[in-house]
Amino acid sequence: MTQSDSIQPDVTPVDATSTDELPTPSAVRIGMVTSEPLRLLGTQDILGETIEVIPLTPTEALRDSAIDLVLVDNPILDDLLAIITSFRRGRPALRVVTLGPVVGMDVIERIIAAGAKGYLTYTSGPGDLRMAIEVVRDGSVWAPRKVLSRLMDLRSPEEKERPELRFTPREKQVLELLAAGHTNRDIAGKLSIDETTAKTHVGRLLRKIGVPNRVGLALYAVEKQIVIPGVSQPDG
Structure with a gap:
């Protein structure tokens, strides 16, 4: 038998450089509205491959x-409020995190009251940016404690006069972590439970207390002194 007649194994060669066999999971996609290309590049670099x-x-x-979350970078307050308002009217479910200069608490309060779910200053660090996005995507608000406390004071009398409720030790633990600004993933890790169970606890608390979101839970916990302030990250 000649070399050309020898039996060859029926195997298709595999290209070691091919990635078709193991597709990589798609990254989370968020939008960014900015007129500053360098700020866009910096944000992309900070968030890396995961976002x-x-x-x-x-x-x-x-x-x-x-896109279910968008970063809006605009230092002009009136323009920023106009963009937030247009999003609230056109896509109420779109989560908005704003970027801007260092401003007073009254300005941040206006921005959050207009419908934004977070405010970051240009001096915020990479960790703050990542955490703010995670917190907002998880259904909460990223704002200084003083702003959230002020918004709590502005609630209607009906909201303030909810009946007293009793909570289990586990529910109190979850409320404490929510009030500290922790995500479902954080809560799961700190309580040694899986993330699905953490989400279930949060959902039950929403129904029990009768508030629409995690911010309402945090505000309720502080108002009823289930936890002592602060309400949310970051400090302010």
Whole structure:
């Protein structure tokens, strides 16, 4: 038998450089509205491969249903409030985190009251940016404690006169962690439970207390002195 007649194994060679066999999970996609290319590049660099930052105009953010969170960078307060208002009217479920200069608590209060879910200053560190995005995507608000406390004071009399409720030790633990600004993942880790169980606890508390979101839970916990302030990260 000649070399050309020898039996060859019926195996298709595998290209070692191919990645088709093991697709990588897609990154989280968020939008960013900014007129500053360097700030966009810096944000993309900070968030790395786990969060893909897509440059968008406000109109594109309204139309892109694949984006559920958008960073809005605008130092002009009136323009920023106008963008937030347009998002609230056009896409109420779109979560908005704003970027801007260091401002007073009254300005941040206006921005959060307008519908933003977070405010970061240009001096915020990379860790604050990552945590703010995680907290907001998890359904909470990233704002100084003083702002959230002030918003609690502005609630209607009906909201303030909820009946007294009793909570189990586990429910109190979850409320304490929520009031400290922790995400479901954080709560799961600190209580040695899985994330699904943490979400279940939060959902039950929402129904029990009768508030629409995690911020309402945190405010209730502070008001009823289930926990002692602060309410949320970061400090302010």
